[in-house]
Amino acid sequence: MIFFFWGDADDAAVVFDADEEGASFTIGKSDEGFGNLAGAVNALFEVQGLPFACRYLGQDMGFLPPPHPPKDKLLRRKFAHMLSLQDKVILVTGGSRGIGRAIVETLARAGAIVAFTYRGSVEAAQSLAQAHPERVWPYQADVTDGARAEAIIDELVKKYGRLDGLVNNAGITQDNLLLRLTEAQWDAVLQTNLKGPFLYTKAALKPMLRQRQGSIVNISSIVGITGNPGQANYAAAKAGLIAFTKSLAKEVGSRNIRVNAIAPGFIQTDMTTHLPAEAWQSRIALGRLGQPSEVAHVCAFLLSDLASYITGEVIVVDGGLQ
Numbered sequence: 612m613i614f615f616f617w618g619d620a621d622d623a624a625v626v627f628d629a630d631e632e633g634a635s636f637t638i639g640k641s642d643e644g645f646g647n648l649a650g651a652v653n654a655l656f657e658v659q660g661l662p663f664a665c666r667y668l669g670q671d672m673g674f675l676p677p678p679h680p681p682k683d684k685l686l687r688r689k690f691a692h693m694l695s696l697q698d699k700v701i702l703v704t705g706g707s708r709g710i711g712r713a714i715v716e717t718l719a720r721a722g723a724i725v726a727f728t729y730r731g732s733v734e735a736a737q738s739l740a741q742a743h744p745e746r747v748w749p750y751q752a753d754v755t756d757g758a759r760a761e762a763i764i765d766e767l768v769k770k771y772g773r774l775d776g777l778v779n780n781a782g783i784t785q786d787n788l789l790l791r792l793t794e795a796q797w798d799a800v801l802q803t804n805l806k807g808p809f810l811y812t813k814a815a816l817k818p819m820l821r822q823r824q825g826s827i828v829n830i831s832s833i834v835g836i837t838g839n840p841g842q843a844n845y846a847a848a849k850a851g852l853i854a855f856t857k858s859l860a861k862e863v864g865s866r867n868i869r870v871n872a873i874a875p876g877f878i879q880t881d882m883t884t885h886l887p888a889e890a891w892q893s894r895i896a897l898g899r900l901g902q903p904s905e906v907a908h909v910c911a912f913l914l915s916d917l918a919s920y921i922t923g924e925v926i927v928v929d930g931g932l933q
């Protein structure tokens with residue numbers, strides 16, 4: 612917030628402390644122009660609609676309440692409310708590490724109650740939950756287990772009465788050139804990256820359809836749009852996830868449920884640690900890897916009411932990858 616002073620108050624030292632709710636001023640040095648200064652400050656704050664208390668040389672000079680909240684303050688509040696995820700109940704798959712972990716942290720900071728699944732990283736999951744007591748809840752669950760998906764969502768709905776959001780994030784890679792790609796590698800990647808989102812979405816849709824409200828975000832990949840040698844299984848799963856997103860958006864839009872996908876490029880996580888810098892540096896306009904939080908911010912936006920007219924979309928977060 613910026614304050615302007617005017618009047619005959621060149622050598623007055625003004626100390627102020629202000630927030631959205633009001634401001635307090637201490638005029639500490641000279642009484643020259645104090646009347647003008649206080650009048651000017653008064654006029655300014657009446658315009659801004661903020662209450663302020665004014666002290667002159669430590670003496671309390673009174674408190675002026677605002678005449679009425681101004682329009683811009685109401686608009687700021689409305690914007691903050693739409694961006695906030697306060698007390699929304701959101702489930703994130705694969706939240707123990709990398710992008711999923713950043714999503715859990717971002718949503719919790721935005722006020723959401725976040726449940727997340729993980730497969731094997733018990734300690735990482737516990738530390739994440741402990742950092743956000745009563746707000747973040749871990750569930751050990753393989754994303755390919757449909758019965759477990761239903762049980763987790765039933766438990767959340769019993770506890771909180773609803774499910775506002777689902778983020779299908781859990782994913783793996785098992786790369787190989789096609790002639791060397793085994794059936795097991797194909798199945799594992801398709802099961803985790805594509806069947807997992809199907810199972811969790813199916814379970815989440817039940818409460819969302821009842822509520823007539825919900826937002827689903829699927830973490831796809833740029834590779835699902837462009838393809839990549841050595842990743843035919845992964846690219847097929849991520850392209851499938853995009854088609855799944857677009858189809859489902861059309862199926863449930865009339866029930867006020869939005870379904871979108873994010874297609875990240877190279878993001879700095881365990882999944883990309885083995886990549887040499889030559890593999891990406893010259894190809895990224897911004898010249899660096901993305902951070903998990905940079906995907907998480909887009910995810911929070913898509914889950915928020917600011918994205919209320921966006922569905923069936925794929926948002927690419929790749930720093931300008933060629």
Ligand code: NAP
Pocket residue numbers: 704705706707708709710711728729730731732733752753754755780781782783803830831832833874875876877878879880881882883
């Ligand atoms: P990551 O660091 O390897 O983390 C993967 C997360 O998914 C972990 O929390 C892991 O749990 C969980 N997970 C894996 N298999 C699971 C299963 N069967 N059941 C339940 N949870 C499972 O990966 P990331 O880089 O953050 O990737 C997250 C998502 O973004 C994935 O869908 C990935 O395809 C996508 N993506 C990543 C990049 C990138 O550059 N990093 C780019 C594009 C898209 P545990 O810790 O318990 O194993």
